[in-house]
Amino acid sequence: MSKAQRMYDYVIVGAGLFGAVFAREMTDAGYKCLVIDKRPHIGGNVYTEKVEGIDVHKYGAHIFHTSDKGIWDYVNRFATFNHYINKPKVNYKGKVYSFPINLMTLYQVYGVTTPQEAEKKLQEVRVTIANPANLEEWILSQVGLELYELFIKGYTMKQWQKHPKELPAFIIKRLPIRLNFEENYFEDIYQGIPKEGYTFLIGNLLKGIEVRLNTDYFSDKEHFNELAKTLVYTGKIDEFFGYRFGELEYRSLRFETKLLEGNYQGNAVFNYTDSEVPYTRVLEHKHFNFGRQKHTVVTWEYPDTYTRDKIPYYPVNDEKNNAMYRKYEQLARSCPGVLFGGRLAEYKYYDMHQIVGSALAKVKAIKAQKV
Numbered sequence: 001m002s003k004a005q006r007m008y009d010y011v012i013v014g015a016g017l018f019g020a021v022f023a024r025e026m027t028d029a030g031y032k033c034l035v036i037d038k039r040p041h042i043g044g045n046v047y048t049e050k051v052e053g054i055d056v057h058k059y060g061a062h063i064f065h066t067s068d069k070g071i072w073d074y075v076n077r078f079a080t081f082n083h084y085i086n087k088p089k090v091n092y093k094g095k096v097y098s099f100p101i102n103l104m105t106l107y108q109v110y111g112v113t114t115p116q117e118a119e120k121k122l123q124e125v126r127v128t129i130a131n132p133a134n135l136e137e138w139i140l141s142q143v144g145l146e147l148y149e150l151f152i153k154g155y156t157m158k159q160w161q162k163h164p165k166e167l168p169a170f171i172i173k174r175l176p177i178r179l180n181f182e183e184n185y186f187e188d189i190y191q192g193i194p195k196e197g198y199t200f201l202i203g204n205l206l207k208g209i210e211v212r213l214n215t216d217y218f219s220d221k222e223h224f225n226e227l228a229k230t231l232v233y234t235g236k237i238d239e240f241f242g243y244r245f246g247e248l249e250y251r252s253l254r255f256e257t258k259l260l261e262g263n264y265q266g267n268a269v270f271n272y273t274d275s276e277v278p279y280t281r282v283l284e285h286k287h288f289n290f291g292r293q294k295h296t297v298v299t300w301e302y303p304d305t306y307t308r309d310k311i312p313y314y315p316v317n318d319e320k321n322n323a324m325y326r327k328y329e330q331l332a333r334s335c336p337g338v339l340f341g342g343r344l345a346e347y348k349y350y351d352m353h354q355i356v357g358s359a360l361a362k363v364k365a366i367k368a369q370k371v
Contacts, residue, residue, distance in 0.1 A: 006226070006227060006228055006229060007032075007034075007227050007228070008032045008033060008227050009026065009031035009032050009033065009228055009229060009230065010023070010026055010031060010032075010033045010230050010232055011033075011034045011224050011227050011228040011230075011231050011232070012033055012034065012035045012232040012234070013036055013217045013224070013232065013233045013234055013235055014035075014036075014037055014044060014232075014234030014235060014342065015035050015036075015037035015039075015041075015042040015043065015044065015206065015211055015213070016037075016043060016044025016045065016046065016202075016234060016342065016355075017043075017044065017046055017202070017342075017352060017355045017356065018234050018341050018342035018355050018358065019035055019037075019044075019232065019234050019342070020035070020042070020043075020202045020205035020206050021205060021355075021356055021359035021360065021363075022232055022359045022362065022363060023035050023205070023206060023209050024205045024206070025363040026363060026366075027208065027209050029363075033209055033210070034210050034212070034228070035206060035209060035210065035211045035212070036211075036212045036217060037211070037212075037213055037215065038214065038215060038216040039213065039214075040213050040214050041199070041213065042199065042202045042203060042206060042211060042213070043198055043202040044059075044234075045059040045060070045062075045311070045313070046062045046198040046201075046202065046352065047199055047202075048197035048200075049199070050197070051259065051297050052259060052293070052295055052297070053291075053293060054285050054286045054289075054291055054293060054295075054297045055196070055197035055198075055285060055288065055289060056257065056285045056297050056299070057198075057283065057285060057288070057299075058255070059253070059255075059311070059313075060255075060281075060283075060301060060313070061268065061269055061281070061288070062193070062198060062352060063084065063086045063186070063191065063192075063193060063288075064081065064190075064191065064192060064193060064352050064353065065086070065186040065188040065190065065191040065351070065352075065353065066188050066189075066191075066353035067188045067189045067190065068353060068357065069189075069190070071353050071356050071357055071360075072190040072353075074356060074360070075201065075356060078201050078204040078205050079194035079195070079196060079200055079201040079204060080195050080196070081192035081193060081194055081195065082192050082193055082289060083191075083192055084191065084192050084193045084268075084288055084289070084290075085184050085191055086184065086185040086186055086191070086268075086269065087183040087184060087185065088100075088185060088269035088270065088271055089269070089270050089271070090150075090151060090270070090272075090273050091270050091271070091272050091273070092150050092151070092272075092273045092274050093274050093276075097109070097150070097151070098183055099151065099183070099185075099271060100175055100177070100178070100183075100185055101143060101147060101151065101175070101176070101177045101178065102177075102178040102179075102180060102181060102182055102183060103115065103118055103179055103180050103181045104181050104183065105147075106118045106121065106122075106179075109146065109147065109150065115179040115180065118179050119179060122142075122143060122144065124144075125143070125144030125145065125146065125147075126141060126142065126143065127140040127141055127144060127145065128141070129141040132169055133169075134164065134165050134166065134167060134168065134169060135152075135156065135164040135165070135167040135168065135169050135172045136148070136163070136164035136165045136167075137165075137169070138172060139152050139164070139172050142177055150273065151273050152164065152172065152273070153275075154273050154274045154275035154276075155271060155273040155280055156171075156172075157275055158275060158278070158280050158303050159251065159280055159303045160251060160303075160314075160316070161251070161303065161305065162316075167318065168317065168318055168319075170317075171317075188353075193288050193289065217235070218239070229337060230337055230338070230339060231337060231338045232338075232341065233339070233340050233341075233345055234340075234341055234342035234344060234345050235344050235345060236248070236312060236344045236345070237325070237328045237329070237340060237344065237346070237347060238324075238328055240332075240338075240340075240345075241328055241331055241332075244328075245324050245327045245328060246324055248315065248316075248321055248324055248325060248328075248347055249306070249315075249316040249318075249320075249321050250306040250312035250313065250314060250316060251304070251305075251306055251313060251314040251316065252304040252305065252306040252307075252310040252312060252313055253301055253302065253303060253304055253311070254301075254304045255300065255301055255302070256299065256300045256302070257297060257298065257299045257300075258297070258298050259295060259296075259297055260295065260296050260297075260298055261294065261295055261296070262294065262295070263284075263296060264284050264296050264298045265282060265298070266287075267284065267287060268283060268284055268287035268288050269282075278302060279301055280303055281300075281301040282298060282299070282300055282301070283298065283299040283301065284296055284297070284298050285297045285298075285299065312344060314349065315343070315344075315347045315348065315349060317347070317348070317349070322347075325347040332345075339362060339366075341358060341359060341362055342355060342358070346358075
């Protein structure tokens with residue numbers, strides 16, 4: 001198909017957050033966009049579904065948080081956010097603990113009541129490791145063996161199916177460790193969840209834009225490549241290149257969801273950190289929006305081995321996989337007419353605000369080139 005026959009300026013593969021933001025911005029700039037997605041719904045992994053009046057996070061809990069006022073103002077153009085604060089709890093062998101690790105946690109475990117007592121106790125239990133080389137060594141050097149086994153070891157082995165010694169330290173460095181009673185998991189200035197759910201947010205981003213669901217890009221690549229001058233690809237980068245250098249490793253998840261009566265656990269998120277319990281988290285969705293319904297929707301989240309027929313949730317960013325990704329990244333740079341963006345295309349663990357920021361940055365760069 002010649003340039004004159006092209007029907008769109010951009011074909012965007014993926015109706016998730018990156019694709020929706022990109023499509024919105026380019027549409028508002030006067031370009032014609034087509035968004036396709038192989039799933040039967042918009043939203044990607046942030047998709048929420050109404051069940052008996054409760055917004056259910058179908059692919060795991062998503063809490064929007066950022067300290068970037070520009071990004072916060074941007075998403076609030078498309079949805080009204082509530083003031084939900086993420087304060088997960090931990091269940092370890094039937095006992096409940098405050099989490100992330102804070103002064104209340106240290107009181108529950110060690111009986112300390114002041115920051116000074118807590119720091120003294122941590123100094124006693126920390127394992128001296130000059131240069132922590134992996135996840136296990138880093139957390140042992142921060143909080144010692146008991147807290148590592150209570151909160152980290154079993155959960156990590158379930159989630160990643162790898163011993164913490166085999167995982168890079170950066171995975172656990174996102175976990176706050178505090179000497180005060182602050183239980184808010186995130187330290188960002190702005191935090192919340194769309195009052196009408198993330199599907200409402202994505203729907204507003206995509207308003208007036210052509211979207212084709214149940215449409216697999218790989219079912220007819222040549223056709224979709226010819227529809228527009230530029231393809232925006234948000235899927236797996238290794239799949240795009242036919243797994244030329246091998247398959248990048250991911251972890252997947254599976255969910256069991258039930259509609260129950262009453263109030264199941266009194267909190268939106270409970271982490272189950274002992275290895276004997278097969279699931280890692282239990283979500284009670286109505287608490288994400290301060291629901292007072294007489295019924296409740298509860299999801300048990302199980303880690304799962306990834307295969308091509310499952311959803312890839314977490315990239316395994318160890319040395320082997322990162323080296324493989326760099327080969328694909330180099331290939332992507334020499335791929336004219338294709339823009340790669342998002343967690344799967346960039347093989348990177350992005351939070352939602354980072355996805356929005358990345359999409360806006362790419363749009364800004366495109367506009368600068370066209371001036």
